[in-house]
Amino acid sequence: MSGVTEPAGAGTRPRAKGLTRRQRRRVSRGAQYVVFVAAVIAFAFAADWGRLQDQFAQVDIARQMFPDVITLALRNTVLYTVSGFVVGLVLGMVLALMRLSSVGPYRWVAGIYIEIFRGLPALLIFVFIGVAVPLAFPGTEIVGGTYGKVAIALGLVGAAYMAETFRAGIQAVPKGQMEAARSLGFSPARAMISIVVPQAFRIILPPLTNELVLLFKDSSLVLLLGVTLEERELSKFGRDLASQTANSTPILVAGLCYLLVTIPLGFVVRRLESKAREAVK
Amino acid sequence: MSSSAQIRIRDLHKSFGENEVLRGIDLEIGEGEVVCVIGPSGSGKSTLLRCVNLLEEPGRGQVFVGGTEVTDPDVDIDAVRRRIGMVFQQFNLFPHLTVTENLTLPQRRVLGRDKAASARTAAENLARVGLSEKADAYPSALSGGQQQRVAIARALAMGPQVMLFDEPTSALDPELVGDVLAVMRMLADEGMTMMVVTHEMTFAREVADRVVFMDGGVVVEQGTPEQVIGAPRHERTRHFLSRLLDPAMAEVEEGSSDQVGKAG
Numbered sequence: 340m341s342g343v344t345e346p347a348g349a350g351t352r353p354r355a356k357g358l359t360r361r362q363r364r365r366v367s368r369g370a371q372y373v374v375f376v377a378a379v380i381a382f383a384f385a386a387d388w389g390r391l392q393d394q395f396a397q398v399d400i401a402r403q404m405f406p407d408v409i410t411l412a413l414r415n416t417v418l419y420t421v422s423g424f425v426v427g428l429v430l431g432m433v434l435a436l437m438r439l440s441s442v443g444p445y446r447w448v449a450g451i452y453i454e455i456f457r458g459l460p461a462l463l464i465f466v467f468i469g470v471a472v473p474l475a476f477p478g479t480e481i482v483g484g485t486y487g488k489v490a491i492a493l494g495l496v497g498a499a500y501m502a503e504t505f506r507a508g509i510q511a512v513p514k515g516q517m518e519a520a521r522s523l524g525f526s527p528a529r530a531m532i533s534i535v536v537p538q539a540f541r542i543i544l545p546p547l548t549n550e551l552v553l554l555f556k557d558s559s560l561v562l563l564l565g566v567t568l569e570e571r572e573l574s575k576f577g578r579d580l581a582s583q584t585a586n587s588t589p590i591l592v593a594g595l596c597y598l599l600v601t602i603p604l605g606f607v608v609r610r611l612e613s614k615a616r617e618a619v620k
Numbered sequence: 621m622s623s624s625a626q627i628r629i630r631d632l633h634k635s636f637g638e639n640e641v642l643r644g645i646d647l648e649i650g651e652g653e654v655v656c657v658i659g660p661s662g663s664g665k666s667t668l669l670r671c672v673n674l675l676e677e678p679g680r681g682q683v684f685v686g687g688t689e690v691t692d693p694d695v696d697i698d699a700v701r702r703r704i705g706m707v708f709q710q711f712n713l714f715p716h717l718t719v720t721e722n723l724t725l726p727q728r729r730v731l732g733r734d735k736a737a738s739a740r741t742a743a744e745n746l747a748r749v750g751l752s753e754k755a756d757a758y759p760s761a762l763s764g765g766q767q768q769r770v771a772i773a774r775a776l777a778m779g780p781q782v783m784l785f786d787e788p789t790s791a792l793d794p795e796l797v798g799d800v801l802a803v804m805r806m807l808a809d810e811g812m813t814m815m816v817v818t819h820e821m822t823f824a825r826e827v828a829d830r831v832v833f834m835d836g837g838v839v840v841e842q843g844t845p846e847q848v849i850g851a852p853r854h855e856r857t858r859h860f861l862s863r864l865l866d867p868a869m870a871e872v873e874e875g876s877s878d879q880v881g882k883a884g
Contacts, residue, residue: 519712519771522673523778524702524730533729537716 393586400588404580411569412576413596419558419572422486423493424551430494431501436531438506449502456499461492461557468492469564485570489561497554504546508539545611552601552608573597624651625684626782626813627672632681634667641667642678643837649782652811656824656845659834660860665817668834669786672815673704686781702730705775709787711767713759719746719770720755723777731778738777745773749803765796769803776807783807785816801827821864825849833857 358366437449456464468488473479481487512535520530559574566575577593627649634642641664649655657665670676672683674690674697683690688700714722723742727733733741746752749769759767768788775783785804789797801823808814808827818824824831824845831848833840835856841848852858863870 513710513712515708515710515712516714518675519706519708519714520726521698522675522701522704522706523726523774524698525726526698529729533725534714538714541716 395587395591397586397588400580400584400586401592404576404589404592408573408576408592408596412571412573412593413599415570416555416558416572416596417600418486419489419493419561420551420555422490423497423554423558426490426494427497427501427550427554428547430498431505432536434498434502435505435509438502439509453499453502456495457503461496462560462563464496465492465560465563468495485561485564485566488564489558492560492564493554493557496557497550500550500553501547504543504550505539508543509535511542512538545608548604548608548611552604555600555604556597625649626651626653626686627815628682628684629668629672630682630684632668632671632683633679634664634671634676635679641837642671645681645834645837645839647832647839647842649813649815651813653829654808654812654814654816654827655830655832656828657815657817657832657834658819658821658824658848658860659840663834664837665834666786669784669815669817672782672784673701673706675706698730702778703781705772705778705780705783707768707771707775707783707785707788709790711759711764711771711791713767713771713774715759717758718755719751719757719759719762722759722770723774726774727777741777742773745777746770748776748806749773750799763796764792765799768792768800772800772803772807782813782815785814785818787817787819789818789820819864821849821861833860835860 434449434452437445438453440446440449468481468491472481481491483490509531516534516538517530520534521527525533558572561570561572562575562578566572571579573593573596577589580589581587625648627647629645629647632642632645633640645664645668647655647668657668659665667676671678672685672690674683678691681691685700685704689695690697690700713719714725717725720739720742723745724735724738727738727741728735731738743752743755746755749772751766751769751773754762754766754770759770762770772788788804789800792800797820801820804814804816804823805827816823816828826845828845830842831845832842833848833852833854833856840856841852841854847853848857849861852861
């Protein structure tokens with residue numbers, strides 16, 4: 340920066356405390372390593388390893404959970420998530436198109452929906468679907484029982500976020516694409532469906548996958564709806580077993596099952612993102 | 621030539637907010653005629669072109685294409701646009717489709733042609749622009765010049781009666797300009813009605829039947845290329861041409877504006 344004004348030796352400032360910049364950097368980094376190693380050693384000595392293993396890693400209890408934790412709990416978690424995601428995807432797409440519509444009331448309705456459902460905790464929505472709706476509309480039965488309720492609750496939550504993602508994706512498609520399509524004789528709706536939306540989808544694939552991960556975790560809230568034994572998913576399953584056995588191992592196993600799905604998905608997102616970056620070039 | 625006017629523009633006005641871009645344009649383009657519109661940036665020439673297929677909505681005035689009034693509020697604009705091919709400065713190919721799909725999808729979705737017919741038309745038009753071997757490539761794998769030729773083929777595949785070109789070579793590397801101009805020259809020789817906004821004076825001089833010089837939202841002068849480019853009558857035309865033909869000779873002007881006569 341100052342290279343222009345100082346003709347000679349611009350970089351070699353007078354040495355502060357006898358250390359060069361490089362030496363100071365080395366000292367600072369070394370200090371950080373020392374603190375880190377000290378913290379790890381302190382934790383290793385302070386922890387009661389026998390007790391921790393007893394509480395979290397009892398092999399017989401873990402073994403007892405199989406195969407149900409996969410065939411029932413994980414299966415239900417995936418089922419809840421995917422059904423909620425599909426509902427959210429469709430509803431989110433509709434909301435995004437309403438948000439971008441030239442018809443005022445469409446924009447307002449979509450805007451109000453998004454503001455409300457983005458601002459409410461997912462937990463509250465589950466309580467609303469599980470308790471308030473049956474009380475407010477007696478005699479109504481949500482199709483699909485618990486599965487239907489979860490799909491709607493997760494869908495309502497996911498749609499608000501996905502609508503914003505869709506909107507950003509549609510707006511990221513260059514204006515020239517719509518103009519080219521219109522100049523070829525496409526109607527506005529046709530141009531949107533055939534030309535703009537497919538391109539928007541590619542742009543938003545990474546954030547959409549992130550949304551899937553969020554819904555995957557939120558599916559644990561289904562326990563608020565009061566589920567039968569057959570409808571339990573990972574969190575409920577783990578918690579039930581944990582209280583039965585008075586041990587935390589089931590919680591750990593359930594947690595690992597979540598990571599079994601979310602970590603690969605995260606990997607996929609990063610791959611998609613780097614691919615998208617390349618495509619832009 | 622005016623008896624079979626393909627494009628007729630009457631007293632066209634267009635404003636963007638306070639900025640009046642077109643201030644009463646009258647222009648007729650006959651069947652098979654090639655008209656080049658030239659002028660400094662900001663003169664309104666691109667806006668004029670975009671008003672012809674209603675990508676811009678004019679404030680006042682009328683536009684007729686092949687006898688249909690484009691500016692009629694009740695016109696079926698999608699039907700009119702099928703008869704008007706448009707080529708953009710930035711090509712605007714659909715990047716998620718292959719070259720062939722870029723040509724077949726509009727035919728199938730807009731004209732309702734079946735798979736075989738649209739594929740045949742696509743192949744014919746790719747051959748016309750000399751890009752048959754790129755049929756299965758994606759646009760990102762093509763050079764700018766190739767992309768623009770595909771864009772021309774895509775417009776031609778719809779069977780237009782009129783072709784509009786909006787600075788078709790301005791985004792190209794200089795060595796790629798020639799291929800695109802060659803395709804346009806071929807179209808002109810085949811008798812296509814063309815309205816071309818361009819800075820390519822050589823093309824205008826050799827291919828155009830008529831050159832229109834615009835500045836400040838009005839047509840300053842028009843005539844044969846020999847008249848307008850060879851012997852311009854107006855000072856503004858002379859000034860513009862001298863700057864275009866020899867940019868290095870331009871001098872720093874008062875207000876350092878590149879839009880001469882914008883206020884006037």
